[in-house]
Amino acid sequence: xxxxxxxxxxxxxxxxxxxxxxxxxxxxxxxxxxxxxxxxxxxxxxxxxxxxxxxxxxxxxxxxxxxxxxxxxxxxxxxxxxxxxxxxxxxxxxxxxxxxxxxxxxxxxxxxxxxxxxxxxxxxxxxxxxxxxxxxxxxxxxxxxxxxxxxxxxxxxxxxxxxxxxxxxxxxxxxxxxxxxxxxxxxxxxxxxxxxxxxxxxxxxxxxxxxxxxxxxxxxxxxxxxxxxxxxxxxxxxxxxxxxxxxxxxxxxxxxxxxxxxxxxxxxxxxxxxxxxxxxxxxxxxxxxxxxxxxxxxxxxxxxxxxxxxxxxxxxxxxxxxxxxxxxxxxxx
Amino acid sequence: xxxxxxxxxxxxxxxxxxxxxxxxxxxxxxxxxxxxxxxxxxxxxxxxxxxxxxxxxxxxxxxxxxxxxxxxxxxxxxxxxxxxxxxxxxxxxxxxxxxxxxxxxxxxxxxxxxxxxxxxxxxxxxxxxxxxxxxxxxxxxxxxxxxxxxxxxxxxxxxxxxxxxxxxxxxxxxxxxxxxxxxxxxxxxxxxxxxxxxxxxxxxxxxxxxxxxxxxxxxxxxxxxxxxxxxxxxxxxxxxxxxxxxxxxxxxxxxxxxxxxxxxxxxxxxxxxxxxxxxxxxxxxxxxxxxxxxxxxxxxxxxxxxxxxxxxxxxxxxxxxxxxxxxxxxxxxxxxxxxxxxxxxxxxxxxx
Numbered sequence: 313x314x315x316x317x318x319x320x321x322x323x324x325x326x327x328x329x330x331x332x333x334x335x336x337x338x339x340x341x342x343x344x345x346x347x348x349x350x351x352x353x354x355x356x357x358x359x360x361x362x363x364x365x366x367x368x369x370x371x372x373x374x375x376x377x378x379x380x381x382x383x384x385x386x387x388x389x390x391x392x393x394x395x396x397x398x399x400x401x402x403x404x405x406x407x408x409x410x411x412x413x414x415x416x417x418x419x420x421x422x423x424x425x426x427x428x429x430x431x432x433x434x435x436x437x438x439x440x441x442x443x444x445x446x447x448x449x450x451x452x453x454x455x456x457x458x459x460x461x462x463x464x465x466x467x468x469x470x471x472x473x474x475x476x477x478x479x480x481x482x483x484x485x486x487x488x489x490x491x492x493x494x495x496x497x498x499x500x501x502x503x504x505x506x507x508x509x510x511x512x513x514x515x516x517x518x519x520x521x522x523x524x525x526x527x528x529x530x531x532x533x534x535x536x537x538x539x540x541x542x543x544x545x546x547x548x549x550x551x552x553x554x555x556x557x558x559x560x561x562x563x564x565x566x567x568x569x570x571x572x573x574x575x576x577x578x579x580x581x582x583x584x585x586x587x588x589x590x591x592x593x594x595x596x597x598x599x600x601x602x603x604x605x606x607x608x609x610x611x612x613x614x615x616x617x618x619x620x621x622x623x624x625x626x627x628x629x630x631x632x633x634x635x636x637x638x639x640x641x642x643x644x645x
Numbered sequence: 646x647x648x649x650x651x652x653x654x655x656x657x658x659x660x661x662x663x664x665x666x667x668x669x670x671x672x673x674x675x676x677x678x679x680x681x682x683x684x685x686x687x688x689x690x691x692x693x694x695x696x697x698x699x700x701x702x703x704x705x706x707x708x709x710x711x712x713x714x715x716x717x718x719x720x721x722x723x724x725x726x727x728x729x730x731x732x733x734x735x736x737x738x739x740x741x742x743x744x745x746x747x748x749x750x751x752x753x754x755x756x757x758x759x760x761x762x763x764x765x766x767x768x769x770x771x772x773x774x775x776x777x778x779x780x781x782x783x784x785x786x787x788x789x790x791x792x793x794x795x796x797x798x799x800x801x802x803x804x805x806x807x808x809x810x811x812x813x814x815x816x817x818x819x820x821x822x823x824x825x826x827x828x829x830x831x832x833x834x835x836x837x838x839x840x841x842x843x844x845x846x847x848x849x850x851x852x853x854x855x856x857x858x859x860x861x862x863x864x865x866x867x868x869x870x871x872x873x874x875x876x877x878x879x880x881x882x883x884x885x886x887x888x889x890x891x892x893x894x895x896x897x898x899x900x901x902x903x904x905x906x907x908x909x910x911x912x913x914x915x916x917x918x919x920x921x922x923x924x925x926x927x928x929x930x931x932x933x934x935x936x937x938x939x940x941x942x943x944x945x946x947x948x949x950x951x952x953x954x955x956x957x958x959x960x961x962x963x964x965x966x967x968x969x970x971x972x973x974x975x976x977x978x979x980x981x982x983x984x985x986x987x988x989x990x991x992x993x994x995x996x997x
Contacts (some may be wrong), residue, residue: 348902356858356859356860357858374700398805405737458738469947470947471947472947492978499718499719499885499929499947499948500718500885500887500926500929501718501848501925501926501929501943501944501947502947503929503931504928504929504931504943505943507784507931508943526858526859528859528933529930529931529932529933530931531933532931532932532933532934532935532937533931533932533935533939535935544687548974552935553935556933556936566858566860567860568860569935570859570860570863571859571888572886572888572889572891572892572932573888573926573932573933573934574887574888574891574915574930574932575932575934576934577947581862581866581867582863582894583863583864583867584860584861585864586830587828587830587858587860587861588858588860610848639921
């Protein structure tokens with residue numbers, strides 16, 4: 313694995329077992345997360361982006377199961393670890409921030425207890441006093457006054473709670489933070505300030521952040537790269553500037569043109585036909601083909617692999633020769 | 646189109662409207678909700694129950710045929726205003742005049758008949774549809790109540806027509822389906838169809854596309870605009886998303902903590918806002934363009950508690966322009982520019 317890749321997901325498949333049969337929520341997805349970057353993972357509801365995020369920590373329980381793939385994190389394949397060793401990685405090396413901080417925080421525990429418990433669980437040699445001191449410094453850095461550390465979660469505002477969640481992730485010098493819709497429950501002004509904070513933390517702590525969101529505007533604002541999922545498949549990956557300037561996949565093209573832009577004048581919203589498919593009966597071939605304006609015969613039969621189209625930009629679409637080349641290899645084999 | 650049910654109004658109830666162009670006039674409407682307290686606290690404060698001032702002395706008019714946007718952050722009171730306009734909630738003070746009729750003076754029966762002319766569409770279509778009713782039954786429900794002159798067959802025909810109008814084709818195929826059998830975007834179309842079946846003049850759309858997928862939203866908005874022309878509708882469009890509002894609203898009102906900050910034609914408000922809160926709000930909206938960078942500082946803090954709102958201008962603790970009198974004098978909503986209203990003592994300084 314190249315030095316600059318922190319997390320390499322290889323051919324990950326996560327399936328849900330339901331009464332109607334197995335539903336692959338993440339289907340053969342590969343993605344590299346680079347050290348120190350903010351990678352925006354976008355897609356519509358049900359596309360599998362949150363399932364992928366949880367998969368990175370092997371957090372699935374119940375009907376969800378990883379059925380295939382490798383999870384190379386910082387030099388080792390997490391899939392080869394016994395499941396009971398995962399808690400040492402969760403929290404300590406990979407932190408997670410969810411959409412609703414109120415359900416992530418214990419309502420009968422003070423903020424200080426959350427933080428000191430987290431620190432002492434993973435670093436038992438740290439004294440209570442020291443852990444408390446570290447916690448105070450941390451929350452102050454995140455813009456919460458030191459005295460507020462004895463507050464209970466309900467005494468804080470939504471924005472402050474989300475800062476507490478980030479502080480929990482940072483308390484252990486986490487290498488990777490997975491933030492799943494971290495600003496969706498926040499009002500826009502608070503959201504803007506929270507995004508500024510994430511950007512600062514990325515620079516200050518060299519933090520790597522996987523930002524999972526349905527909000528394209530949020531990704532444009534703070535991400536370095538973007539990964540676009542649709543119906544359990546990865547459609548396009550690239551630098552934010554490249555993908556927004558020249559999206560390669562027809563889905564990305566449509567998606568970006570259908571997002572309202574408050575600064576843009578006169579342009580009409582692109583009206584994409586149809587709706588995302590039901591994953592228990594996904595369309596054959598490319599999942600996007602029933603809605604695609606450029607659909608060809610091959611799209612209805614074969615699933616396009618994710619290939620380099622230009623520079624750092626990858627897409628899974630038969631329109632491009634580099635993707636088509638893979639098909640020929642397959643048919644000769 | 647079948648005739649709209651007539652609404653019993655007498656001369657007394659019909660107020661002179663200032664202009665024939667006006668469909669809804671909201672006059673100094675307030676809504677306070679009592680705060681639930683424990684027994685001990687309520688005994689201690691007898692007769693002095695604290696209340697949430699969800700809507701506080703709000704006035705505006707909605708013109709016939711326009712899309713009037715009502716925007717604000719969570720807890721600003723925008724949904725409460727939507728319900729007050731339809732008299733789904735009784736106002737604590739003030740009145741709502743709909744097409745010249747003071748709704749507060751209508752009896753229960755009269756109000757029920759009036760409801761045929763005003764409908765609401767909520768954010769979550771799955772929660773709005775009864776899971777045990779077919780789509781046809783759901784749309785037929787208000788039709789049965791309000792379109793009493795139509796026979797069963799005539800109603801069925803009308804429901805097919807409306808299903809086609811909202812893009813659910815072939816209508817016959819959808820009539821007997823249940824809500825769980827169709828997609829989220831289709832469900833919102835059915836909810837629109839149900840709202841339209843009684844031939845209303847006003848539709849209060851409360852975050853109508855917020856639950857829909859990004860790739861489906863544009864089509865839904867487009868449909869709403871087509872229906873507006875086809876059925877001569879007026880929309881009260883309630884949203885927290887200023888970017889979406891830009892594509893549909895003719896005029897917009899910005900709310901903060903139950904009070905109006907700014908009202909005006911959309912373009913005027915977006916291009917030259919005359920309230921510091923609107924200014925911050927517009928600046929905070931994430932822009933889907935990586936070359937765009939926010940330049941202005943965001944206001945401090947978050948929306949305060951509506952039980953004890955700050956005195957004077959509610960926004961003063963966060964406002965970069967605040968002066969001493971802002972924490973004392975409540976700014977009235979005034980017409981700073983033609984048709985462009987602001988509730989800021991120092992709005993003149995924002996004029997470009």
